[in-house]
Amino acid sequence: MDLRKYITNSNQLEEAKKLIIEGVLGYQPFIFSDNLETGVGLEFEKGEYLGLAYYPDIDKELIDKYPRLKRLILDTKYFNYFHKANAVLSRLYDTFIDEICQIMGNIGNITFLDVGCNTGYFPISFALKGAKEAAGCDREPNFSKTVNFLNQILGTNVIFLDTHYDSRTHTIANCKPYDVVTCVTVLMHISDTLFFLNTIGSLATKALFIWTQLNDDAHNSIHYPDEPRGEYKDDKFPLCFDYKIHPSVPLLYKSLELMGFRKFYEIPEKKEIFYAYSLNGCSFYKGILALK
């Protein structure tokens, strides 16, 4: 999302830099200025950690002081690739968003919830398109700061809910139902796949959109990695598997049917906008919009 025309003063750029250093801005593709850009596009393409923020004028002492910044700040020599890859990712996100809105019709009457919303790219986009209500929630509560910052820049009113999916209770506490629930690149981080699906499917009164890595088995299955990643230190077995969890396409469709979804769209529809990421060897990379 190109925010350059919305950035009207240097305080906004300083705030974006602060959020990057804090670690609550980086994953989603945003351009703040010619010298400040974020996004995971290049890492998606290359399948390795290369950096999430182009921030060439960062104080190098800060990087020495906070070693975690080494993983976040892009080596400037990669900028051209980084910029192009984030444009591809933005285009893919925007295609999902446009096609969901087109299929759902008059979105001025529709409420949206994005589960695992990160810094709010999806709810912000739905809000900009005139959604009746656009909300998001995430396991990292401090993303609320970034969502509020983006709301302020864009004049949107996205609500960041202070809740997330809890695998111990299989709930998203205190969350009301929404017409459309979206969930992008989150399912593959959740150990209890079918319970998670059931929770987000139950919250969706009209439609559920999922984009995740799906394995190529022709039967119902879920693949787990050989080793847990261990991102969340308190998540012991059986919740320790927090990445590369890949259900099969038939299992996802069967689950959606069993939850009462009746009509399915695979997005993006147009072939020319497909972009094949090396999604850990998973060849099915479309999003599925399931309607009740």
Ligand SMILES: C[S@@+](CC[C@H](N)C(=O)[O-])C[C@H]1O[C@@H](n2cnc3c(N)ncnc32)[C@H](O)[C@@H]1O
């Ligand atoms: C790979 S990122 C995807 C972010 C965003 N949906 C996107 O596609 O741009 C996964 C996100 O899911 C969030 N997440 C992980 N476990 C979660 C949970 N149990 N409930 C809500 N969010 C979760 C992470 O904090 C992270 O922001």
